[in-house]
Amino acid sequence: MDFSNRYVALGDSFTEGVGDHAPELPNGVRGWADRLAAHLASQDGDWGYANLAIRGRKMAQILDEQLEPALAMQPTLVTIYSGVNDLMRPAVDIDALLVSYDEAIGRLVGSGAQVLMFTGFDAKVSKIFARLRGRTAIYNELVREISDKHGTGLVDFWRFREFDDWRMWAEDRIHMSAPGHQRMAQRVLDALGRPSSLPEPELPDLEAKSVAERLREQAEWTRDHVGPWIGRRVRGASSGDDLAPRWPQLRRP
Known part of the structure; x- marks a missing residue:
């Protein structure tokens, strides 16, 4: 094309x-x-x-x-x-x-x-x-x-x-x-x-959060995102290892 x-x-x-x-x-x-x-x-x-x-x-x-x-x-x-x-x-x-x-x-x-x-x-x-x-x-x-x-x-x-x-x-x-x-x-x-x-x-509205809520969010973020990210670095792996380019050929947007 x-x-x-x-x-x-x-x-x-x-x-x-x-x-x-x-x-x-x-x-x-x-x-x-x-x-x-x-x-x-x-x-x-x-x-x-x-x-x-x-x-x-x-x-x-x-x-x-x-x-x-x-x-x-x-x-x-x-x-x-x-x-x-x-x-x-x-x-x-x-x-x-x-x-x-x-x-x-x-x-x-x-x-x-x-x-x-x-x-x-x-x-x-x-x-x-x-x-x-x-x-x-x-x-x-x-x-x-x-x-x-x-x-x-x-x-x-x-x-x-x-x-x-x-x-x-x-x-x-x-x-x-x-x-x-x-x-x-x-x-x-x-x-x-x-x-x-x-x-x-x-943008969503800003929410006022308690100290406890912020600490809980921080713990969840560490568990769900930081931990897996560090794990991939230790293993020499990447989140994109099994992925191909999204649009590898020219196409109409």
């Missing part, structure tokens, strides 16, 4: 759409990239869309598995978010990581595609992930250098303070909620310089 505009999304759980539950869709999620693609098609129907992102993927896996298939589709627009899973490992060579990223971005830009990169989020509101702020800041500065070098667009997630609101995050406190994905789609449209008719995210 031929399209005059072809959008290919690359990355990990952030781009796959984890946290935006949609049982009727592949892998049970929707996400900001699906929302973006549908909006682009509503403005100009001649869009093809593929999403190659898979949760848990690290930088080398994303580049090894997704770059060549993306280039083969001759994309006119590419979004790529990669490397944050690497930052969560006990040890990481951020400089070496970004050398590979630089080469991949150069190839994407050289194909003629419009490319959008992302910085990592400033997780200062999280007691667990706030310890990664230093790594993420270094990663972000290198991402900005690569973006400047190749002339890509940049979605500067680090500076999006609305995501300090926990209602923008799913129950696991790692992935964005449906409102968070909706807001990210708006932010990406802003970075593309395109007008948005997407509605504002509908």
Whole structure:
């Protein structure tokens, strides 16, 4: 199927759409990239869309598995978010990581595609992930250098303070909620310089909770999400090990 505009999304759980539950869709999620693609098609129907992102993927896996298939589709627009899973490992060579990223971005830009990169989020509101702020800041500065070098667009997630609101995050406190994905789609449209008719995210009302309720929620979160996450790291496993890309071929959004 031929399209005059072809959008290919690359990355990990952030781009796959984890946290935006949609049982009727592949892998049970929707996400900001699906929302973006549908909006682009509503403005100009001649869009093809593929999403190659898979949760848990690290930088080398994303580049090894997704770059060549993306280039083969001759994309006119590419979004790529990669490397944050690497930052969560006990040890990481951020400089070496970004050398590979630089080469991949150069190839994407050289194909003629419009490319959008992302910085990592400033997780200062999280007691667990706030310890990664230093790594993420270094990663972000290198991402900005690569973006400047190749002339890509940049979605500067680090500076999006609305995501300090926990209602923008799913129950696991790692992935964005449906409102968070909706807001990210708006932010990406802003970075593309395109007008948005997407509605504002509908946030649930804030609930006043007792100390006991907050402690119980913290214990449940640790049991249901932190424990399994640590267990996968110990085993060298990933939540995406048995998953395939949601939209591996260009399709109408």
